[in-house]
Each structure stands twice: as C-alpha cells, then as structure tokens.
Amino acid sequence: MSSIAISLLDLEADSPVCLEADDYQKRPGKWCAGCGDFGALNAVKRLMAKEQLQPEKTVFVSGIGCSSRFPHYVNAYGFHGIHGRALPVATGVKLARPELDVFVTMGDGDCTSIGAGHWIHAIRYNANMVVLLLDNNIYGLTKNQTSPTTPQGYASMTSPRGAVLPALDPLQATLGVSNASFVAQTADWVPVHMYATMQAAYEHPGFSFVRILQRCPKFTPDVFQKNVENPDLTELLVHENGVDVPALEQLFKARRVHDPLNIDDARSLARRSDMLRLGVFFRDDSLPVYEKVRAVPKVSAEEKVARLNKEFERYAV
Amino acid sequence: MSTADIKSVECMEIPEHTVEIITNSGEGAQKCAQIFGQTCAKMGNGVWTVEIIPAEIEPPHHTVTSTSGNIIRFGTEKITNWGDQSKLAIAFNDQVLLSRHRLDSLKDDCIILLDSCWQQHEDEEIRRMYEEAMDEMSTKNYRFVLVPIEEEALKIVDNPSHGKNMFALGMLAEIYQRDVSIIEKQIAHIFRLKPPKVTEKNIELVKSGIAWAKENLDFQFRINSIPFDEERIVMNGNQAAAIGAIAAGMEMCAMYPITPATSVSHELSEIIESYGGMVHQAEDEIAAAGVAIGASYAGKVALTVTSGPGMALKTEFLALAIMIEVPLVVLNVQRGGPSTGLPTKVEQSDLLSSLFGQPGDAPRVVIAPRTIEECFHAMITARRIAETFRCVVIVLTDANLATGVQQFTRPPLDVRWQQGAMDQSPVPEGLRPYEWDLETGLSRRIIPGSPGGQHTVTGLAHDEDSLVSYHPSSNELGMKMRSRKLAVFQSTLMPPELHGEQEGDLLVVGWGSTEGAIVEAVDRACSEGYKVSTCQLTFLSPLEPGLKEIFSRFKNVMTVEINYSDTPGDPYINEDSRRYGQLAWVLRAHTLVDVDCWTSCPGQPLRPRDIYTHIIAKLEPNEEGVAA
Numbered sequence: 001m002s003s004i005a006i007s008l009l010d011l012e013a014d015s016p017v018c019l020e021a022d023d024y025q026k027r028p029g030k031w032c033a034g035c036g037d038f039g040a041l042n043a044v045k046r047l048m049a050k051e052q053l054q055p056e057k058t059v060f061v062s063g064i065g066c067s068s069r070f071p072h073y074v075n076a077y078g079f080h081g082i083h084g085r086a087l088p089v090a091t092g093v094k095l096a097r098p099e100l101d102v103f104v105t106m107g108d109g110d111c112t113s114i115g116a117g118h119w120i121h122a123i124r125y126n127a128n129m130v131v132l133l134l135d136n137n138i139y140g141l142t143k144n145q146t147s148p149t150t151p152q153g154y155a156s157m158t159s160p161r162g163a164v165l166p167a168l169d170p171l172q173a174t175l176g177v178s179n180a181s182f183v184a185q186t187a188d189w190v191p192v193h194m195y196a197t198m199q200a201a202y203e204h205p206g207f208s209f210v211r212i213l214q215r216c217p218k219f220t221p222d223v224f225q226k227n228v229e230n231p232d233l234t235e236l237l238v239h240e241n242g243v244d245v246p247a248l249e250q251l252f253k254a255r256r257v258h259d260p261l262n263i264d265d266a267r268s269l270a271r272r273s274d275m276l277r278l279g280v281f282f283r284d285d286s287l288p289v290y291e292k293v294r295a296v297p298k299v300s301a302e303e304k305v306a307r308l309n310k311e312f313e314r315y316a317v
Numbered sequence: 318m319s320t321a322d323i324k325s326v327e328c329m330e331i332p333e334h335t336v337e338i339i340t341n342s343g344e345g346a347q348k349c350a351q352i353f354g355q356t357c358a359k360m361g362n363g364v365w366t367v368e369i370i371p372a373e374i375e376p377p378h379h380t381v382t383s384t385s386g387n388i389i390r391f392g393t394e395k396i397t398n399w400g401d402q403s404k405l406a407i408a409f410n411d412q413v414l415l416s417r418h419r420l421d422s423l424k425d426d427c428i429i430l431l432d433s434c435w436q437q438h439e440d441e442e443i444r445r446m447y448e449e450a451m452d453e454m455s456t457k458n459y460r461f462v463l464v465p466i467e468e469e470a471l472k473i474v475d476n477p478s479h480g481k482n483m484f485a486l487g488m489l490a491e492i493y494q495r496d497v498s499i500i501e502k503q504i505a506h507i508f509r510l511k512p513p514k515v516t517e518k519n520i521e522l523v524k525s526g527i528a529w530a531k532e533n534l535d536f537q538f539r540i541n542s543i544p545f546d547e548e549r550i551v552m553n554g555n556q557a558a559a560i561g562a563i564a565a566g567m568e569m570c571a572m573y574p575i576t577p578a579t580s581v582s583h584e585l586s587e588i589i590e591s592y593g594g595m596v597h598q599a600e601d602e603i604a605a606a607g608v609a610i611g612a613s614y615a616g617k618v619a620l621t622v623t624s625g626p627g628m629a630l631k632t633e634f635l636a637l638a639i640m641i642e643v644p645l646v647v648l649n650v651q652r653g654g655p656s657t658g659l660p661t662k663v664e665q666s667d668l669l670s671s672l673f674g675q676p677g678d679a680p681r682v683v684i685a686p687r688t689i690e691e692c693f694h695a696m697i698t699a700r701r702i703a704e705t706f707r708c709v710v711i712v713l714t715d716a717n718l719a720t721g722v723q724q725f726t727r728p729p730l731d732v733r734w735q736q737g738a739m740d741q742s743p744v745p746e747g748l749r750p751y752e753w754d755l756e757t758g759l760s761r762r763i764i765p766g767s768p769g770g771q772h773t774v775t776g777l778a779h780d781e782d783s784l785v786s787y788h789p790s791s792n793e794l795g796m797k798m799r800s801r802k803l804a805v806f807q808s809t810l811m812p813p814e815l816h817g818e819q820e821g822d823l824l825v826v827g828w829g830s831t832e833g834a835i836v837e838a839v840d841r842a843c844s845e846g847y848k849v850s851t852c853q854l855t856f857l858s859p860l861e862p863g864l865k866e867i868f869s870r871f872k873n874v875m876t877v878e879i880n881y882s883d884t885p886g887d888p889y890i891n892e893d894s895r896r897y898g899q900l901a902w903v904l905r906a907h908t909l910v911d912v913d914c915w916t917s918c919p920g921q922p923l924r925p926r927d928i929y930t931h932i933i934a935k936l937e938p939n940e941e942g943v944a945a
C-alpha cells in the first residue's frame with residue numbers, strides 16, 4: 001500500500017493522491033506491548049496525513065533510547081543518531097534545508113540528561129521543528145535506571161532505595177530559556193489531545209517543544225496510573241491559540257482558559273503541582289527563528305569564483 | 318653597549334635574516350610583525366613567521382612570562398621554516414628580552430635594539446632587574462643598541478603601548494629598506510574600520526621610527542628578491558584553510574572557539590555569507606560536529622574546525638559519521654596537549670587520536686598539509702575524498718602553520734569545486750541506501766528530498782537497507798565495506814617523493830609542518846657528506862603506498878616529530894618500555910621496519926640545527942649509543 005503511494009508521489013510533486021495515516025508507517029513499531037510510544041507514533045502519522053506531508057521532504061531525527069527508534073517506523077527520511085545529540089543534528093538539517101519538515105523524538109534521558117546542554121541551546125535557536133520529548137520518567141532502553149524526571153523516591157536499578165532528588169521539570173526548564181517559543185504538555189493516554197497538541201506544534205513557526213507523558217509498562221507502570229484512572233486529577237489548558245478539543249469536555253471537568261502568550265502565567269502554572277496540566281503553556285509565533293535569521297542569498301558558482309578571485313587581491317603580493 | 322654614534326652607514330647584502338619583535342603582550346608585536354612580514358612578502362622575499370604568544374590575554378607587564386612577540390625569517394630565496402636563531406631583535410624591555418635569551422633564541426652576535434628607558438628608570442626595582450638581566454645575558458656577545466622607543470612614541474601618542482610597535486616597524490623599515498608605501502597601505506587596511514586619524518597617527522609613528530633609525534643607526538641590511546612573474550599571495554595557514562574551504566565549495570562551518578583553530582572561523586565569518594554559506598558557532602564542539610553532520614546529511618558541504626580538546630569531544634559524532642557514511646571534513650589545528658596543554662603552541666600529538674580516536678573500528682582519511690599553501694589545497698582534496706568515499710576526512714594542521722605567514726603561487730580556482738553536493742533525483746526503485754559495490758565499498762549517497770529514497774540512517778549495526786541488524790555476517794560486511802574504501806583510496810595515491818638520494822644511510826621521515834626544518838637539516842648533513850634523505854608524509858590514513866620498499870633502501874629510518882617519545886637511556890627506558898613518537902609507532906606497525914624516532918615537544922617549531930644534531934647522532938652514535 002505505502003510503496004504504491006510513494007511511487008505515485010514520485011510522478012508528481014503535488015500529486016492529488018491522498019496519503020492515509022497508515023501510508024506514513026514504514027514498518028511496525030517494535031516497542032513492548034502497551035508502550036506509550038505507539039500512541040505517539042499514531043498521532044504523528046495522523047498529523048502527517050492531515051498535513052499531507054511529503055515523505056521525502058520530511059526528516060525524523062532522534063538520539064538513542066526506546067523512543068529514539070521512532071524514525072525507523074515512519075515513512076520519511078530518518079536519522080537515528082547518538083544518545084543525547086538529536087538536536088544538533090536536527091539543527092544542522094534545518095540550517096541546510098529550511099524547506100524540509102523536521103521532527104525530533106527524544107527520551108527523557110536523551111533530552112534532559114546527556115543532551116541537556118543541546119536542549120537549552122536548541123530552545124534558544126528556535127529552529128522551526130517539532131520536538132517530542134517522550135518522557136517515561138525512566139531509562140527504558142538500558143533497562144530501568146533513574147532519569148532526571150524520575151519522581152523523587154521512585155526506585156530503579158540505580159536508585160534501589162528511591163530517587164533521592166526532586167525530579168527535573170522539563171516544562172519549567174524550557175519556559176526559563178530565552179527565546180523559547182512553544183511549550184506544551186500532553187499525555188499518550190489522551191490520544192485526541194496528543195494529536196491536537198502535535199497539530200498546534202506543527203503549525204507553530206519555531207521550536208515546538210512537546211513533552212509527552214509516555215507510559216512505560218515495563219519499568220514505570222505506575223507513575224502516571226492515578227492520572228490515567230482519574231481524569232479529575234488533570235486540568236486542561238484551553239485557548240484558541242493553544243489546544244482546545246471540544247470532544248474532551250465531557251471527560252475532563254477541570255478546564256482553564258490560558259492565553260499561551262502569557263509567559264508569567266505559563267511559568268506559574270508549570271510550577272504548580274496540585275494537578276497535572278495538559279495543553280499549550282506558551283506560544284509566541286513572533287520570536288526569531290534561527291534558520292531565518294541566518295538565511296543568506298544563494299550565490300552562483302561563477303559568482304563565488306569571481307568573488308574569491310577578488311578576495312585574493314587582499315592577499316596579493 | 319652604547320647608542321650608536323653618528324655614523325657612516327654600512328649596508329650589508331645578505332641572503333636572509335631572522336628578526337624578532339619582543340614586547341609585553343598587548344603592545345602590538347603581532348601587528349608590527351604582520352605588517353613587516355607581509356611587506357617583505359609583497360616585496361618578493363621568501364618569508365616564514367612564527368608567533369610567540371602567551372596563553373593569557375594580557376599577563377602582568379615587564380615580566381619574563383608576559384612575552385608576546387613574533388619571529389620573521391625572510392630572505393632572497395624561499396623560506397620554509399623559522400631557522401635556528403634570530404639575528405636582530407627589537408625588545409621593548411629587558412625582561413621580555415631575557416625570556417628569549419633563556420630560550421636560546423638569539424644568535425650569539427644578535428643585534429638587539431632595546432628600549433633605553435629602563436636603564437636609568439626612577440624605580441629602583443626596575444633598575445635592579447635591568448642590571449640582573451644584563452648580567453645574565455652578558456654570556457653572549459649580543460650587540461646592544463639602546464633606543465628611546467617609548468620616549469619617541471610619546472611624542473606622538475599618549476599611551477606608548479599603542480604606538481611603540483609602529484615606531485619599531487619604522488626602524489625595521491629603515492634597517493631593511495622596506496617599501497614604505499606598502500607599509501602605509503597595510504596600516505590603512507588594518508585600521509579601515511577606525512577613524513582616519515588612527516591610520517594617520519600610525520603612519521606618523523612609522524615615519525618617526527624611520528627618521529630615528531636614519532639618524533642614529535650605522536648599519537643596514539640589503540636582502541634582494543628574485544623577480545617573479547607568476548601571481549603570488551601571502552597568508553597564514555588558517556587563512557589559507559578558510560579561503561580553501563570556500564574555494565572547495567564548503568557552505569557550512571560549525572565550530573566552537575578554541576585556540577589555535579579559532580581564526581579559521583574568524584576568517585570564514587567575515588566572508589562566507591557572501592558566498593551563500595554560514596559559520597555556526599555551536600554551544601560546544603559536540604554540537605558543532607552534530608550540526609555539521611546534520612547539514613552534510615541534508616546535502617550541504619560541511620566542515621567543522623577545532624583543536625585537540627575539541628577533537629576529543631567530537632569523537633562519538635565522528636564515529637557516527639563514519640558509520641552512516643556521511644561525508645564530513647574536520648580541520649584539527651593541533652596545539653600542545655594533553656588536556657589544555659599548550660593552547661597557543663605547536664605540537665603534532667593528535668596523530669594517533671586522529672587515526673584511532675573512535676570507539677570500534679572507524680576507518681577515516683587523515684591528511685596533513687606540509688605548507689601553508691597546502692592548507693589551502695587540502696580543503697579541496699578533503700571535500701573531494703569525503704564525498705567520493707562517503708567518509709570522514711581529518712585535516713591535521715598545527716599552530717605553526719596556523720599562524721605562520723608564507724607566500725605562494727596564487728592558486729587557480731576551478732568553478733567545478735563549487736558544485737553543490739545535492740543530487741535529488743528520484744532514487745531508482747529498489748536501490749538500497751547502502752548498496753555497496755562489493756569490490757570497492759562505494760555506494761550512492763541518498764539525500765533527503767530525493768523521492769523514493771526514504772530510509773533511516775542509524776549508528777547501530779545495519780545492513781544494506783540501513784535496517785538495524787545484529788546478524789554476524791551483515792556486521793562484518795559493513796566493517797569490511799567501510800574499511801575497503803580506504804584501500805581503494807590508497808590505490809589512487811603515489812609513493813612519497815624523496816628529497817635527496819634514493820638510498821643511503823638514513824631516511825628521515827616527517828609529517829605535516831616540519832618539512833621545511835627537516836629538509837634544511839638534511840641538506841646541511843648532506844653537504845657534509847652524510848648519506849641522508851628525507852620524505853614528508855601527507856597522507857597518514859591510508860598511508861602513502863610503497864613505504865616498506867622505500868625504507869628497505871636505507872640502513873636506518875627515523876621519524877622527526879613534534880610530540881613526545883621516551884629517550885633511550887633515561888631511567889626505566891629500554892627496548893621493552895620505550896614509547897615511540899606517533900608516526901614512528903604507526904610506521905613500525907605498518908612496515909615491520911625498526912623505525913627509530915627523534916621527537917621533541919618544546920612548544921615551538923623544531924629548529925633545523927636540533928634536527929641536524931640528531932641526524933648526526935643517529936649516524937655516528939657515541940659510546941652509549943645516544944645523541945651527543
């Protein structure tokens with residue numbers, strides 16, 4: 001099915017052929033049964049179908065971890081790199097080819113631990129890409145070690161008596177960085193919300209950071225369980241410039257109208273631990289985007305040689 | 318020791334001279350020397366310059382550790398290295414001069430133009446230091462000429478630290494009869510962004526230096542130049558690499574500042590955007606490698622520039638590029654190591670880490686330009702290799718090439734070098750992302766945007782479809798194919814050329830920037846009847862072919878390198894324990910020849926005389942069998 005669709009696309013760039021969500025799946029995901037990464041993949045496929053992204057013009061970049069296997073399963077170009085370093089690669093791709101759609105998938109260890117330096121700076125570069133943090137609160141691929149987002153007291157193989165420090169909050173961290181332009185949180189067990197959030201992230205012109213609370217039945221089966229079972233513990237942040245899914249009104253009683261342009265409210269909401277909050281915390285479409293700021297006009301080969309010859313004058317003997 | 322009397326000027330015609338300008342750091346020695354060196358080059362002299370730079374920006378003045386300076390060797394013929402010792406020095410104070418004396422940098426009869434203000438200084442401590450310094454230097458027959466450098470500068474500027482250098486330049490211009498209009502043009506260029514008054518003041522200072530020298534000095538030197546008809550340019554190695562990168566069509570330079578590589582990015586930042594490219598200053602060297610790899614993966618011609626410590630950080634990414642076969646050029650301007658080492662000084666200690674510094678087996682190409690001219694051409698070669706073989710090419714230069722200034726034939730440019738790397742034609746149905754030619758390991762590179770080519774590159778072991786595979790045979794095939802490319806590349810190389818006879822008692826093998834000094838030393842030994850030849854390797858991975866056969870024609874083979882090796886005869890050092898120089902290590906393994914080495918890591922370029930001494934020691938060992 002998918003191969004037919006691609007070859008049709010080859011014939012005509014703006015082919016009227018419509019790709020379905022499943023056409024964007026290259027091969028079945030190999031995560032554990034019940035892994036939240038499946039849901040994220042589904043939402044991404046739906047988004048790609050909705051936007052009719054051209055598979056050859058889309059690049060998925062990842063690091064290393066369960067979540068970083070993502071690109072292998074998507075019908076697009078993929079770059080499965082090294083642990084923690086997805087963002088520099090994605091920045092390079094975007095600088096080289098601003099016309100490509102770039103998605104990044106990272107785990108919590110990948111992004112907030114080994115890759116934390118790149119994370120901070122990528123937020124500030126604000127290159128136009130969708131960045132999905134698949135946060136299962138644990139190191140999955142290496143089998144159950146504490147991550148920066150592991151809840152305090154939660155036991156793992158490296159903290160058998162429980163994580164000793166308070167967890168790092170990726171939302172607060174992101175909201176603290178200059179030039180942060182889009183910060184959202186969603187959860188794999190609310191697929192409609194996850195899809196809508198990805199949609200908003202895709203539409204935002206800049207670095208769209210989405211933390212996805214991702215269930216890992218293998219190693220952290222219980223970290224999100226209360227919230228999965230009881231929607232009353234979750235508040236949805238709704239706004240026309242953020243995410244507002246009417247279909248969720250029934251399920252989630254707690255809804256708060258939050259203007260994503262309001263950074264102070266965004267920060268204070270991110271800090272509060274009374275409830276879990278899903279939605280767009282912050283969004284500002286007007287902030288400088290790195291590849292745009294750095295864009296320079298193309299120069300022909302002949303012109304380059306002519307300029308270089310002139311450059312030599314400076315050094316002429 | 319006296320101010321020269323007035324004077325019948327004696328003008329000596331000489332083939333070459335070596336001059337040192339020695340100041341406190343921050344007093345503009347580099348600017349003065351740059352202009353002087355460029356002027357000599359523009360007048361058609363052969364030139365080689367070496368910077369003396371402290372690691373700090375401006376350490377306390379008037380101390381032996383504050384020395385900032387520059388050595389300019391120039392002559393009628395081509396100059397290939399900094400030579401043995403300086404024959405004329407301008408020193409702004411006794412302490413910085415003393416530091417050069419202690420390094421044995423000044424020839425026994427060196428003429429020293431020293432600022433006269435310290436001898437009778439009002440501060441007793443300064444007078445005492447001056448006396449002690451003079452006392453210490455009295456073992457040599459230096460010819461001191463006291464010059465009121467500061468006093469003269471003060472007549473024109475309020476802050477002598479920003480003027481003495483130009484006064485000194487004026488003296489040099491007079492002593493060596495330089496073309497003042499060339500000097501003026503360069504001053505105007507250097508200060509083009511400042512108000513015109515700055516240029517005027519600087520020229521006034523130069524003129525006062527000239528006038529003072531005219532009136533007070535009784536010697537001059539004439540160094541003729543051989544007329545030439547080809548066009549020539551003069552630049553340092555980092556400029557040559559930067560311009561070379563643009564000539565090679567490189568569009569993305571991702572970097573993080575590190576001495577002595579940074580000035581490559583300064584040069585590029587200044588001009589690359591007008592060529593449609595960019596310099597991305599990343600958050601660290603790891604990210605710089607990542608951005609360059611990402612850009613190259615997406616079809617740009619990318620470069621990352623660094624020095625040793627940054628190279629260490631890029632390690633994991635380089636292995637990834639090798640594994641996924643994304644072309645990448647890495648310029649490593651070597652400095653002294655390990656760790657932070659000698660940030661501003663030359664060393665050739667990154668050879669082994671450049672060859673083997675990655676986890677797993679990660680074959681890559683390593684090339685080492687020998688001259689500043691080759692720094693330019695290396696970038697073009699490197700791109701070509703990286704793209705043809707879908708591999709990583711490391712270009713190893715060093716601080717000596719980076720800051721040394723030399724003139725060379727203006728390279729003709731080729732518009733084909735500018736060709737983009739991007740081929741986005743549809744990928745033929747069924748073409749696999751790593752469809753290795755089983756004979757050569759080569760495969761077509763597929764770039765995002767090419768319809769039908771969607772696949773995921775991965776640093777995990779993978780098969781021809783780029784699918785993660787732990788299958789024993791597919792892992793071995795990948796290893797074999799990545800390695801095969803190097804052998805194929807080697808088959809295109811020529812055996813190295815020898816300087817000197819094709820056989821003899823000793824072959825000296827060097828690599829990179831040491832060529833000029835080695836050749837000079839070998840020529841000296843040959844002129845005394847010794848049977849010594851030398852060859853300078855440029856390709857270090859893969860090695861140039863035919864080495865074993867070449868080595869077999871010599872009784873002894875010895876490398877000369879600027880890195881550490883154990884000295885035979887030192888405590889605990891014996892045949893069992895001795896660690897060899899890095900190239901010697903590689904050559905021994907590669908040829909099974911008992912290659913010896915003489916290496917040194919003094920934080921400065923090698924001197925021909927020291928190489929010469931060790932050549933003779935190798936040929937005529939004394940009783941203990943070690944260097945005399």
Ligand SMILES: Cc1ncc(C[n+]2csc(CCOP(=O)(O)OP(=O)(O)O)c2C)c(N)n1
Nearest residue numbers: 064065066067083107108109110139140141
């Ligand atoms: C440089 C390096 N250090 C460590 C590892 C081992 N490693 C692989 S994945 C991983 C952590 C995975 O956790 P996370 O990023 O949260 O992703 P998840 O598997 O949970 O999706 C680690 C430590 C590695 N591959 N590379």
Ligand code: SF4
Nearest residue numbers: 031032035066140216
């Ligand atoms: S270990 Fe956890 S995160 Fe990894 S695949 Fe299994 S369920 Fe998913």
Ligand SMILES: [Mg+2]
Nearest residue numbers: 107108136138
């Ligand atoms: Mg995780």
